[in-house]
Amino acid sequence: MDKLLIHKISYSNLCAQFSEQIIIAVFPIIAVLSIHASASETALIQMINTLPFLLLSIPMGILADRVSRKKMMIVVEIARAVAIFILFYLTFSGNLSINKIALFGFFIAIGTVIYSVASPALVASFVIKEQLINANRSIEIAKSVAFIAGPALGGILAGYFSGGLAFIFAFLLSIISAFFLICLPKESVQKKSDRNIIQELGDGFIFLVRNQYLRPITITAFVFNLSFNLLLSIFAYYTINNLSFTSFEVGMSLSLIGLGMLLGSVLYKFISTRINFGFQLILGPISAFIASILMLSTIIYPIKELVFISFFFFGFGPIIWTISTVSLRQLVTPNNMIAKISSVIMTVTFGARPLGAALGVYISVNFDVYSCIFVVFIGFFIQLAIILFSKAAKLKNYLM
Numbered sequence: 001m002d003k004l005l006i007h008k009i010s011y012s013n014l015c016a017q018f019s020e021q022i023i024i025a026v027f028p029i030i031a032v033l034s035i036h037a038s039a040s041e042t043a044l045i046q047m048i049n050t051l052p053f054l055l056l057s058i059p060m061g062i063l064a065d066r067v068s069r070k071k072m073m074i075v076v077e078i079a080r081a082v083a084i085f086i087l088f089y090l091t092f093s094g095n096l097s098i099n100k101i102a103l104f105g106f107f108i109a110i111g112t113v114i115y116s117v118a119s120p121a122l123v124a125s126f127v128i129k130e131q132l133i134n135a136n137r138s139i140e141i142a143k144s145v146a147f148i149a150g151p152a153l154g155g156i157l158a159g160y161f162s163g164g165l166a167f168i169f170a171f172l173l174s175i176i177s178a179f180f181l182i183c184l185p186k187e188s189v190q191k192k193s194d195r196n197i198i199q200e201l202g203d204g205f206i207f208l209v210r211n212q213y214l215r216p217i218t219i220t221a222f223v224f225n226l227s228f229n230l231l232l233s234i235f236a237y238y239t240i241n242n243l244s245f246t247s248f249e250v251g252m253s254l255s256l257i258g259l260g261m262l263l264g265s266v267l268y269k270f271i272s273t274r275i276n277f278g279f280q281l282i283l284g285p286i287s288a289f290i291a292s293i294l295m296l297s298t299i300i301y302p303i304k305e306l307v308f309i310s311f312f313f314f315g316f317g318p319i320i321w322t323i324s325t326v327s328l329r330q331l332v333t334p335n336n337m338i339a340k341i342s343s344v345i346m347t348v349t350f351g352a353r354p355l356g357a358a359l360g361v362y363i364s365v366n367f368d369v370y371s372c373i374f375v376v377f378i379g380f381f382i383q384l385a386i387i388l389f390s391k392a393a394k395l396k397n398y399l400m
Contacts, residue, residue, distance in 0.1 A: 005126045005184065005185070006123075006126075006134075006135050006138050006139070007138075008180050008181075008183055008184055009119070009122065009123060009126075009135075009139060009180075009184070010138050010139050010141070010142040011142065011177075011180045012073075012077075012177045012178075012180035012181050013119065013139050013142050013143050013146075013177075014142035014143065014145060014146050014177075015146075015173045015174070015176045015177035015180065016077060016115055016146075016173070016174065016177040017142075017143045017146035017147065017150065018145075018146035018149060018150045018170075018173045019080070019084070019150075019169075019170040019171075019173035019174045019177065020108075020112055020146075020150070020170075021146050021147055021149075021150025021151050021154065021254070021258070022150045022151075022153060022154040022157070022166050022169055022170045022173070023084065023105070023108060023154070023166075023167075023170050024150075024151070024154070024254070025150065025151040025152075025153075025154030025155055025158070025166075025250070025251045025254050026154045026157070026158050026166045026167070027045060027049070027101055027105060028042045028045065028046070028235070028236035028237075028250075029154070029155065029158040029236055029247045029250055029251070030091075030096070030101070030158060031045060031098060031101060031236070032236050032237055032240050032241075033158070033240070033247060034096075035096075035097065035098055037098055037237070038237065038364075039234045039237040039238070039360075039364040039369050039372075040360075040361050040364045040365045041098055042233060042234065042236055042237050043233035043234055043357050043358075043360035043361040043364055044098075044102065044357070044361055045098065045101055045102050045105065046229065046232060046233040046353075046354075046357035046360065047233065047354045047357035047358045047360075047361060048102040048103075048105065048106050048354070049102065049105035049106060049108075049109050050109060050229060050350070050353035050354040050357060051106060051109070051354045052106060052109040052110045052112070052113045053109065053112075053113055053346060053347070053350035053351050053353050053354070054347060054350070054351035054353070054354050054355070056110060056113050056114075057113055057117060057344075057346035057347035057350060057351065058204075058344060058347045060113055060114045060117050060118075061117040061204075061340050061341075061342055061344065061346070062340055064114075064117050064118040064121055065121070065337070065338075065340050069118040069119075069121055069122040069125070070122060070181060070184055070186070072114060072118050073114065073115055073118050073119065073122070073178075073181050074178050074181045074182060076110075076111040076114040076115055077111065077115070077174050077175075077177045077178035077181065078174075078175070078178050079111060080107075080108055080111035080112075080174050081171050081174035081175050081178070083104055083107045083108050083111075084104075084108065084167050084170045084171040084174060085167070085171045086104065087100075087104050087167045088164050088167035088168055088171065090104075091164040091167060092164050113346070113350075116342075116346060116350075117342045117346055119139075120326060120329070120330060120338055120342050121338045121342065123135055123136070123139070123330075126184075136322075136323050136326050136327050136330075137265060137268055137269065137323055140261065140265045140268075140319055140322060140323050141262065141265040141266065143261065145258065145262060146258065147254075147255065147257050147258025147259075147261050147262075147315065148255045148256075148258030148259050148261075148262055149255065149258070150254075150255070150258070151251045151252070151253075151254030151255040151257075151258065152248075152251050152252055152254075152255035153166070153169065153251070154166050154251050154254075155247050155248045155249070155250055155251015155252060155254070155255075156247075156248055156251065157169065158247045158251070203337070203340070204337065204340040204341055204344040205344060207333070207337065207341060208341060208344050208345065208348075211332060212391045212392070213328060213332060213391065213392045213395070214328075214329060214332065214333075214341070214345070216386060216387060216390030216391070216392050216393075217281070217325050217328070217329075217387070217390075217392055218345050218348050218349060219386055220285060220383050220386045220387040220390075221325075221345070221348075221349035221352075221383075222348050222349050222351075222352045223352070223379055223380075223382050223383035223386065224284075224285070224288060224318070224349075224352075224379075224380070224383045225349050225350060225352035225353055225356065226352040226353075226355055226356040226359070226379055227288075227292070227356065227375075227376050227378075227379025227380050227383065228288070228314065228356065228376075229352065229353040229354075229355075229356030229357050229360075230356040230357070230359050230360045230363075230372060230375060230376050230379065231295065231356075231372070231373070231376045232356075232357075233356065233357040233359075233360030233361070233372075234360050234364055234369050234372045235250070235253075236250055237369065238369045238372075238373070239253065239307060242302065242369065243298065243302050243304055243307065245304065245307075249304065252308070253307050253308060253311045254311065256308050256311040256312045256315065257311050257312070257314050257315035258315060259312060259315065260311070260312040260313060260314065260315025260316035260317075260319070261315040261316070261318075261319040262315075263315075263316055264315065264316045264317065264318075264319035264320045265319055265323065268319075268320055268323055271283075271320065276395065276396045277324065277328075277395045277396060278392065278393045278394050278395040278396065279393070280320055280321075280324045281321060281324055281325065281387060281392055281393055281395070282387060282388060282393050283317045283320050283321065284317040284318040284319075284320055284321025284322070285317070285321070285380075285383050285384040285386075285387050285388075286317060286384060287313045287314070287316050287317020287318065288313070288314060288317060288318055288380050288383065288384070289380045289381060289383075289384045290313050291310040291311070291312075291313035291314045291380070292310075292376055292377045292379075292380035292381075293377065294306050294307075294309055294310035294313070295307065295310045295373060295376065295377070296373055296374065296376070296377045298310075298373070299370050299373060299374075328392075328395075329341065329342070329345070359375070360372055363375060
């Protein structure tokens with residue numbers, strides 16, 4: 001039964017992430033090639049499109065601990081599909097603009113936030129703790145496939161009907177994702193809390209701050225997301241204007257993150273039997289730091305292959321980090337607090353996304369894109385240093 005449930009959740013994640021990755025790839029490409037956006041404008045789009053992670057992660061996490069996660073995720077996928085279809089209409093009618101890209105990207109990101117905070121709690125409610133690693137690994141493999149195919153397909157389709165065909169594919173994938181969620185059995189009834197939201201929110205923050213494992217992991221993830229989204233905010237502009245990338249090559253670069261994720265997910269079982277759990281946590285930050293060195297080197301050596309290899313490393317190590325840290329979080333957190341803790345962590349870490357993009361706006365306006373790349377390198381050095389000296393890095397196994 002668990003395997004069937006895991007497959008359905010994995011397929012839903014595959015389609016939802018596939019849809020999202022197509023949109024993420026298409027937005028900056030269309031902005032640069034069709035609307036002739038500057039580096040600061042693409043960074044502004046990235047900032048607005050990631051604001052929901054900062055503003056709504058905690059409220060949605062609290063809500064997910066009080067209502068049916070399954071129903072919540074179904075509604076949001078359908079709503080996201082509607083928003084994507086409106087984008088298709090605007091593109092087809094020739095009325096798409098930078099402001100509209102930013103606005104609809106904001107609403108689509110709201111769906112991503114809700115899906116992301118509810119999904120770990122939904123998995124934990126269906127799967128026994130001993131199978132959490134395998135469940136998360138299966139889900140991450142599905143997501144990895146989406147990270148490979150989504151950006152590549154988005155890059156290809158961005159050249160047809162000004163990206164309109166890409167929106168149609170993303171729309172259909174969101175509908176299919178909702179279908180797989182509908183096929184899941186009914187969740188077990190959650191015990192209603194008599195405490196108010198402020199008390200529950202306070203509990204979530206206190207639990208996170210006091211936990212010797214989740215605290216350094218969260219800080220590391222914050223710096224990682226800040227740095228990576230600074231890079232993403234100017235990536236399309238930088239590669240198209242400075243490295244002569246085509247829209248397909250931009251999408252291909254992003255898809256190599258997915259290839260790294262897929263390989264990391266597939267090899268995780270092999271890797272986890274040969275190195276201790278603490279070192280698994282270090283692998284992600286090390287891989288990201290190496291990737292930032294490769295990206296920085298493109299300033300001196302404008303070689304496209306360096307970008308491709310860099311983005312592969314941005315996927316390979318961090319996916320091992322994701323599988324390990326999500327499993328650890330689910331283990332050390334009481335079941336009735338998982339969605340709350342997930343939302344607090346998402347606010348702190350994913351909330352770094354608009355901050356990273358805002359930093360991209362500031363640096364690109366006041367300095368240049370090369371300065372952005374250098375700051376990215378500094379950020380990934382800091383996130384590696386944080387986790388290296390943490391207690392979490394000394395864990396022997398995830399069951400402790």
